[in-house]
Amino acid sequence: MTNEWRTVKLGDFLTLQRGFDLPKHTRAEGRIPVVSSSGISGTHNEAKVQPPGVVTGRYGTIGQVYFLRQPFWPLNTTLWVKDFKGNDEHFCYYLLQTVDYFSCSDKAAVPGVNRNHLHELAIAVPPITEQRAIAQVLGTLDDKIECNRQMNRSLEDIVRALFKSWFIDFDPVIDNALAAGNQIPDELADRAALRQQVAEESAKPLPDELRALFPAEFICTDSMGASGAATAGRWIPKGWEVAPLSALARLNPHSWTTKNAPKRIQYIDLANTKNGRITEVVEYSFDTAPSRARRILYSGDTVFGTVRPGNRSFAYIHEEGLTGSTGFAVLQPLREAYREFVYLATTRDEMVDLFAHLADGAAYPAVRAEVIIEQVHAMPPTQIIEAFHHLVAAVTVSIGQRSAQNTKLSALRDTLLPQLLSGELRVPVAAPQTVGNRSLIDTSRAGGLFQ
Structure with a gap:
């Protein structure tokens, strides 16, 4: 590390401040993000902090860091940067991802961090020009990741809208x-009146x-x-059937045993699968998994x-070679053409809400896997499902x-993050000093289809 870098206390580089109380029953309808230790946890009509925010x-959740580009309300389970002290805000965002929070934890059953102890941590920091260069390198990667996520969300909206139009609204x-x-x-x-309007504006809604x-x-x-509560109720198209998803998929068809298991597995759990996105895959030896x-x-x-x-x-599983938790119901389509229909029918909001309602157990509510695959749907003839598959397969x-x-x-x-933030890997200070617009928090409820 060169002499350009200096070692300072974290509290001399930036100031962390505890967030503000805001019980759920006091929140008003609005568009201001409410940020908890695990990210966006709701909205309110008033902001406590102006952007940019870290x-x-x-x-509760320790070690996660969030960057906000809009006014927000940080809850009292968080610490927010009150004063960047002239340093680059994006660099501060990345810097806080390298801090050893657990060395400042009170070791209680629910982890908590002492702000004063954090402020005393020694950190190595570069001049402002190199801060901006480092933020540019890391930010470019984050920009591309977010661009991909936004594209996937947009495509999801299109595919889900088509599914709803064909198979829910008919x-x-x-x-x-x-x-x-x-x-x-x-x-x-009511739907017919809307479709009549569409017909008047476009003579052929479908080829x-x-x-x-x-x-x-x-x-x-x-x-x-x-x-039926989420569709046309008692009415289905003529020639269609009311049938469970077991007509299109099999449940939990394949499992590892000590006899057939590989030496190593790529594992996904419920905790790292959210709203259609697999956020993390963890590799284990089978013996220690x-x-x-x-x-x-x-x-x-x-x-x-x-x-x-x-x-x-x-x-939705995109790749071969993954192993899932037994906490999952695995629905394997009987034919390739059924893949998207099975996924979309199972995961639309109305079905998720229904399964949550049917879950048994106060402390550990769960729904039986059989309930998921045996839930009935308005089932079209195979050629319509195939036509839908042919339209959306390339999108998938x-x-x-x-x-x-x-x-x-x-x-x-x-x-790159720890190497750049420690000075082990240097970047030219001539790099552009601005970071493109990006959102490092996803505030939407709907997850990415097949993401």
Whole structure:
């Protein structure tokens, strides 16, 4: 390390401040992010801190650091940077990711960090020009990762909207019924009025070859049960069936045993699977892996966490070679063309809410895997599911490719971070001194489809 770097106390480099109390019952509707030690935990109509902001956990989740580009309210479980003292804000964000928080923990059952102890930590820091250069290098990687995530979220919105239009709202059937002059059930009258408006603005909402796959009439059924509350209720398209997902997928078909297990596994758990994204894959030797690391996963599988299903621990599996927790219900499509339908039918918001409602157990609420795969849906003929697959399969692949790229970019960033922040690896100070716009916190509820 050259003499350009200096060793100072963290408290002399920046000032950390405890966040503010804001019980949930006192929060008002608004768009101001409320930040807890685990990230965005809600919204409010008032901000306590103006951007740019850097927040880390004080109590509960320790070691996570968040950068905010909008006004926000940091909760009292956090510490936020009150004064950057003339240093680069993005560099401070990355610097705080390298701090040994647990050396300043009070060692209680629920971890907590002493702010005064943090301020006394010795850190090595470069001049402001090199701070900006380091932030630019790391920020460029984060920008690309976030760009990929945003693209995947946008594609997810499109695919989910198409799924809802075809298989929940039955728009193509309504269009055909309107064109044929057939009667529309009362439950679908509002949707029919909307589709009539679409027809007047666009003569062909779907290409003729696709529209011909759908009927022009509805039939009444009492078989939808709880699933019908989120669709047309008692009405399904003529020629469709009410059937469980077990008609399209098998449940937990493959598991490791001591006889067939590999020496090493790539493991995903409910904790690192959220809203369609696998946030971390952990490698273990099979002998030292958690006892629940038993489900063999294949590309195209859907995994859905059965414990606390409202936590939305689900994902679409893009790659071979992963092992999942026995806490997942693994739905393996019987045919490649069923992959997207199985995933989307299982993970739409109404189904997640239903599974959360059906979960048993006060302290450890869980839904049986059989309940997930046996939940009934309005099931179209195979050729319609195949047509849907052909439309979205390329999107599925592209989302998987961006997710794989993000895994590599994140690994590169995590490798560079400690080397750059320690001065072991130097960057030219002539690098651009501004960091592009980026959001390092995802504030949306919906997760990335297949991400």
